[in-house]
Amino acid sequence: MKPPPFDYQLADSVSQALDLYARSEGDALWLAGGHSIVPSLALRLQAPSLLIDISRLPELMGITLTEEGLRIGALATHAQILSDPLVRTHAPLLSEAAAHVAHPAIRNRATFGGNLVLADPASEFPAVVRCLDAVFDIVGPEGARQVGVEDFFLDLFTTALEPGEILRSVLIPPAPASLRCGFDELARRHGDFAMVGAAVWLVVAEGVTTEARICFHSVGPTPMRATLVEEALRGRPLAADEINAAQAVLGNDLDPADDVTLPGATRLHLARVLLGRILHRLAGQTAMETAA
Numbered sequence: 001m002k003p004p005p006f007d008y009q010l011a012d013s014v015s016q017a018l019d020l021y022a023r024s025e026g027d028a029l030w031l032a033g034g035h036s037i038v039p040s041l042a043l044r045l046q047a048p049s050l051l052i053d054i055s056r057l058p059e060l061m062g063i064t065l066t067e068e069g070l071r072i073g074a075l076a077t078h079a080q081i082l083s084d085p086l087v088r089t090h091a092p093l094l095s096e097a098a099a100h101v102a103h104p105a106i107r108n109r110a111t112f113g114g115n116l117v118l119a120d121p122a123s124e125f126p127a128v129v130r131c132l133d134a135v136f137d138i139v140g141p142e143g144a145r146q147v148g149v150e151d152f153f154l155d156l157f158t159t160a161l162e163p164g165e166i167l168r169s170v171l172i173p174p175a176p177a178s179l180r181c182g183f184d185e186l187a188r189r190h191g192d193f194a195m196v197g198a199a200v201w202l203v204v205a206e207g208v209t210t211e212a213r214i215c216f217h218s219v220g221p222t223p224m225r226a227t228l229v230e231e232a233l234r235g236r237p238l239a240a241d242e243i244n245a246a247q248a249v250l251g252n253d254l255d256p257a258d259d260v261t262l263p264g265a266t267r268l269h270l271a272r273v274l275l276g277r278i279l280h281r282l283a284g285q286t287a288m289e290t291a292a
């Protein structure tokens with residue numbers, strides 16, 4: 001199908017982009033990598049009168065290490081997330097997940113910000129940034145604001161972003177000492193959207209898990225934290241019995257719905273398998289080299 005007619009404007013700065021949006025009276029959408037919005041226009045799921053291209057805005061570019069943590073510009077491509085040395089060192093969970101996102105041709109253009117704003121419940125990055133306790137730097141007609149990840153993903157394809165706001169960057173707080181983390185997913189073919197995926201972030205001191213953040217994707221309307229599993233792991237050795245116990249309580253955290261691709265019970269079973277697989281891997285791992 002062909003998209004309905006629309007105008008196109010390339011913005012040079014955030015202020016120009018916001019000005020163009022204001023003049024459209026709310027009938028415009030931002031265009032970043034275009035890998036989700038262009039198909040959705042072609043399918044006529046959306047019909048804005050104006051597309052404002054934000055893909056060249058310098059304010060949304062760059063990956064930098066600051067005192068507050070790793071700041072990743074919204075325009076960082078999936079390929080940059082996969083290969084950037086700062087991301088690989090300070091947020092390896094993100095680079096590990098990026099290898100599972102789509103295929104190289106898509107990763108070369110699709111942006112980190114576009115992926116997070118889309119908030120597809122099957123996407124890898126939203127689950128990972130929830131594990132990493134990310135902070136979203138947003139700018140809009142009312143100025144700039146910061147939103148913590150726990151308040152960002154609200155529902156299926158819905159975030160805290162108001163119409164006309166732009167995600168500028170995402171801050172990943174510094175990794176604590178003794179951090180162990182891992183990502184994995186189960187997909188029918190590598191690069192397909194996953195049947196289930198999980199990001200696991202643990203602080204393990206002298207063999208005991210002191211902090212745990214575990215987040216799944218493709219099992220609910222948003223990236224889903226498994227807080228009861230986290231609680232089951234906290235204060236205990238990271239060993240086979242505790243991993244079995246954690247797997248056993250996962251059904252109290254997740255309740256995936258049946259859909260045309262999989263029964264919910266199968267998806268929960270796969271989530272449990274994945275959780276055990278990652279935890280056993282982390283039990284045999286040492287802390288991240290970057291953790292001071």
Ligand SMILES: Cc1cc2nc3c(=O)[nH]c(=O)nc-3n(C[C@H](O)[C@H](O)[C@H](O)COP(=O)(O)OP(=O)(O)OC[C@H]3O[C@@H](n4cnc5c(N)ncnc54)[C@H](O)[C@@H]3O)c2cc1C
Nearest residue numbers: 030032033034035036037102110111113114115123166167
């Ligand atoms: C064949 C294929 C396979 C894919 N496989 C996967 C996969 O396995 N896993 C996965 O997670 N994703 C997958 N994707 C989706 C891909 O990662 C998307 O491109 C990405 O999710 C959106 O990024 P984009 O830069 O292309 O955004 P766009 O398509 O340009 O925009 C997406 C939405 O976000 C808004 N937006 C974009 N940037 C900003 C910003 N900075 N501030 C505010 N709003 C913004 C746009 O207005 C639009 O509503 C796949 C896509 C394709 C085409």
